[in-house]
Amino acid sequence: MVSSNDFFDNKKRELGVSLNNIQQEAVITNNGPLLLLASPGSGKTTTLIMKIGYLIEVIGVVPSRIKAVTFSRASANDMKERFKRFFPNLPMVEFSIIHSLAFQVVREYFAKQRIEYQLIEGNNNFTSQNNHIQQRQLNKKQIIRNIYKSLNGEPATEDQLEELITFISFIKNKLLPESKWALVPINVPKKELIVKEYENYKKYGTGKLLLDYDDMLTIANEVLEKDNAILFRYQTLFDYVLTDESQDTSFVQHSIIQKLVDKHKNLCVVADEDQSIYSWRGAEPQYLLDFRSIYPDAKILMMLQNYRSSKDIVDIANVFIKQNKKRYEKNMFTSNPQYKPIKFKALTEYKTQSVYLVNQILKLEDLAEVAILYRNNSSAILLIDSFDKANIPFYMKDSDNRFFTHWVVQDILNFMRLSYDFSRIDVFETIYSKFNAYIKKSQFEELKKFYTNQPLTKESVFDNLLSLVKLEDYQIEKVKKFKDSYNKIKTASPKSVMQIIRNELGYESSLEFICKSKGYNLEYALEIVNTLEIISESTNTMIEFANRIKYLDSLMKSSKFNKGENAVTFSTLHSSKGLEFETVFMIDLIEGIIPSTSKSEKSDEKSKILEEELLNLEEEMEEEVRLFYVGMTRAKLNLELVTYFKRFDKKVKLSEFFKQVQNLVTPVEAPQPKPKKVFSKQEPKNKFIFNSNTIQDRTLLKVGMFVKHILFGQGEIISCNSEVLEIRFESEIKKFQVSVCLKHGYIEKLE
Known part of the structure; x- marks a missing residue:
């Protein structure tokens, strides 16, 4: 075993890793619960890896008795690689995502209860049956897609499918009762009934229990709550549990970890409530604010020194985040020099x-x-x-973007395809309801019969619609106009074609109706059309435009190969x-x-x-x-x-x-409004949350007073008039506009 000092000295010599005082305190604090609040760029992963090494080399903990949990595979792999680099001679510690830990619990419980199951995410063929029989392919998306269609009478769009998957994950991670499902703001028809049908199908639809990733969490939580034998086994499996990125942890995930450490309480939670940005996935940053109420003996340390960014960026970001109320009172800082203003x-x-x-x-x-x-x-x-x-x-981190496969893009391309062959009933079928003529399905079916009986006909769908189908007077006029518009399309530029489709063919009006009736996002649909129109400006023909769309889609997907380049x-x-x-x-x-x-x-x-x-x-x-x-x-x-x-x-x-x-x-004095005849008392619309010491009255500023500036820290007022305030700080003297300081609450009185 080595001493604490030797441990830090050795790592500084071997790796060039030198921890500051707070980081070292975090490393050596290992008895009981610890909340380590780590600001951006503060070296949290390095500190966490050093802490694990310290447990093994200094305290003598067996590596298999340490569990490190993070919430993405990329993060878990990064921690593994860094641990190998820092401690090449030590056995590997178990780094995993929370779902992996939960699945261990679930597998053990199902084996004990002899429950057959099958995963419907990831590796579809993995089941509880260890045999060579090919299992029927079951996929979460397809199951939900089928249920949506059966309940709503039409296929779900990819956006609706993703919304439903997010909705299901949210209610499970929040452990929301069915009575509160309706309160979750997603605009998918019959969302609650779809979820009920989905859960029923997983339980009873195939003869074995079907599991998605979220089920691993909820079932593991239930098992640890009800099965004392399994709970005891997992509580005694690890002596130390460390969790990273805990601001992204959901309610059910916190609940699982809390049960695991209930005996020894040796829990280190690394997080930053200021970086919690996944509430739509069920993340619970409030857990961090309530940490002491959950663990009364907890120690809270703050790693606030930013090693990443210039002083220009750190100082401004630190002030910006302070407008939030639900956070710990802390000040990110850096020893890095100034570089360039934002x-x-x-x-x-x-x-x-x-x-x-x-x-x-x-x-x-x-x-x-x-x-x-x-x-x-x-x-x-x-x-x-x-x-x-x-x-x-370029490398696009989210290269699974579905922009070019969106139904609006396909509509636009189909409008264009029809102009090359007016007899294409198959193309017309995809867009007839999107002309602003309110052509009914029964009317289209009547037209389709003609093409079925005469598949080789080259007559225009518009001419046949006018001659073979009974139309209302207003429909006849519109179909004639559509035919005229299509004659113009043949020789028009792609940008002009886009405008004809939007206006003369009535697609934009139809979009409003479609989005309103089906709960789609009209603003996003129009944004797609607008974006396509901008892309069309640099193309000369519709074929060139269609090829450009196809090429950009391919380019976006292939950009993943530029990672690291x-x-x-x-x-x-x-x-x-x-x-x-x-x-x-x-x-x-x-x-x-x-x-x-x-x-x-x-x-x-x-x-x-x-x-x-x-x-x-x-x-x-x-x-x-x-x-x-x-x-x-x-x-x-x-x-x-x-x-x-x-x-x-x-x-x-x-x-x-x-x-x-x-x-x-660059603080700028806002122009003063002209006085009005009628005055009403209104609360000032301050951009930041003022504390009780914030000075907002000019008469309270006195020469010789010690104050704290929100950006530059403590100083002494050395001069002050109606316009300019001069403050001497430790290393410099700064001048400020009095009105700006008062308006935004930049100055605090020191007691």
């Missing part, structure tokens, strides 16, 4: 954004150190188009967590995207909603702040925030987060 770019319109980014990135050499972060995957489409034209390689990373903000880059662009920073709903809109709703719903809205806004904070803290040296004033010819509002950060970097 940059801001407000463009005229959305479609110039990708061109602007191309021009900026062409100036850079190390593309692997560049990332473009956005809220929604749809933001990547014009990036892919522009980067391909500029011959800039000299390529720019495209990523959603959610998927960027855990990553870091020298240069980061955060784009599409407008109201409605990030934040998804503005504070003013939420304030307007306050009088109309129940207290519980209001609480949910506030929690939603806090998560929006956290998501933006995660994006900011991915940058090491250069951070640029990009916004615009128009999106698809529609005026938009700049993100309030964009404006907040801009005002932190």
Whole structure:
């Protein structure tokens, strides 16, 4: 065995790893529950690996008695690799995701109860039967797809299917009773009945129990609650349990871990409530805030030193996150020097954004150190188009984007296909209900009979519709207009064709009806059409346009092979967590995207909603702040925030987060409104949460007073007039605008 000092000295000498005082305290604190709050870039994984090594080399714990749990396979693999590198001579510790641990419990219980089961996710053929008989292929998505169709009379879209899967996962991870399912805000028809049918099918539909990944968690939790023998075995299997990324842990996952450590309480939870961004998956950041009530003897340590980012980025991000109420009071800091202030770019319109980014990135050499972060995957489409034209390689982290297979894209392509052969009844069948003529299914079936009897006919579907099918007068007029429009399409440019489809053929009006009646997202559907129209501008024929769409889809999917190469990373903000880059662009920073709903809109709703719903809205806004904070803290040296004033010819509002950060970097005095004749008392709309010591009255600022500035720390006021405040800090003297400091609560009085 080695001493603590020898352990740290050896690792510094062997690996060049030197831990700060808080990190060392975290490593040597191993009796009882420990909550380690780790700010972005604070070296949490290094500290966690060193802690495991310390348990083995210094305390003498057998490696098999240590369980390290994380919540993604990528993270578990990263921890394994780092442990091998740090401690090549030690036996491997068990690193796994929570689902793997839960499945061990489930398998043991089912074997004990002789229950046959089969997984319907991952490896479909894995069952409790250890034989060579080929099992019937069962797939979670297909089961849900079949149930949706049987209950709703039509196929589910891929978006609806994903929403249902997320919904099922959410209610299970939250352990929500059936009485609360209706409160979960997803717009899928008969969602609750679909879930009931899905659960019934898994239990009784095939003669054996079917399991999805979420079942592993809920069943494991039930087993540990009801089967004392299995509970005791797992409680005595590990002496130390460590969990990473615990801000992403759901209620049922916390419950499982809590049961496992109930005897010895040797639990180390590594987390950061400021980076909890997965509530839609059931994550429970409140668990971290309640840690001491769950474990009264818990020790809480805060790793707040950021080793990743420049002082310019760390200081601003630290202030930005403080507007949230549900968090620990802490201050992220860095010893890194200043590099460059955060940059801001407000463009005229959305479609110039990708061109602007191309021009900026062409100036850079190390593309692997560049990332473009956005809220929604749809933001990547014009990036892919522009980067391909500029011959800039990229890696898209979420390359399973379904944009090009969306039903709206297929509709547009089918409208175009019909123009090459007006007799294509098969193509017409896919879009006849999307012309703004309200052609009934019975009318189409009447038309289809003619083509069935005369399959070689080359007559136009429009001519046959007019001559063979009984139509209403208004339908006749519309079909004639559609025929005329299609004659124009033959010689029109792809962009003109897009406009004809949208307007003259009535597709945009039909979209409104379809989305309203089926609960689809109209805004997203129109965004797809608008994006396709922009792509069409650089093509000359419809065939060229269709080939371009096919090519971009292929390019997006193949971009996964650029991982680790000299390529720019495209990523959603959610998927960027855990990553870091020298240069980061955060784009599409407008109201409605990030934040998804503005504070003013939420304030307007306050009088109309129940207290519980209001609480949910506030929690939603806090998560929006956290998501933006995660994006900011991915940058090491250069951070640029990009916004615009128009999106698809529609005026938009700049993100309030964009404006907040801009005002932190360069405080500007807001213009004073003209006095009105009628005054009403209103609470000031402060952008940050003020504590009781915040100074908001000019008369309270006195020369010689010691104060704390939210960004620069403690200092002494050395001069003050009606406009300018001068403060001497430890290393420098700074001047501030008095009105800005008072308005935003930047100055606190020191007791």
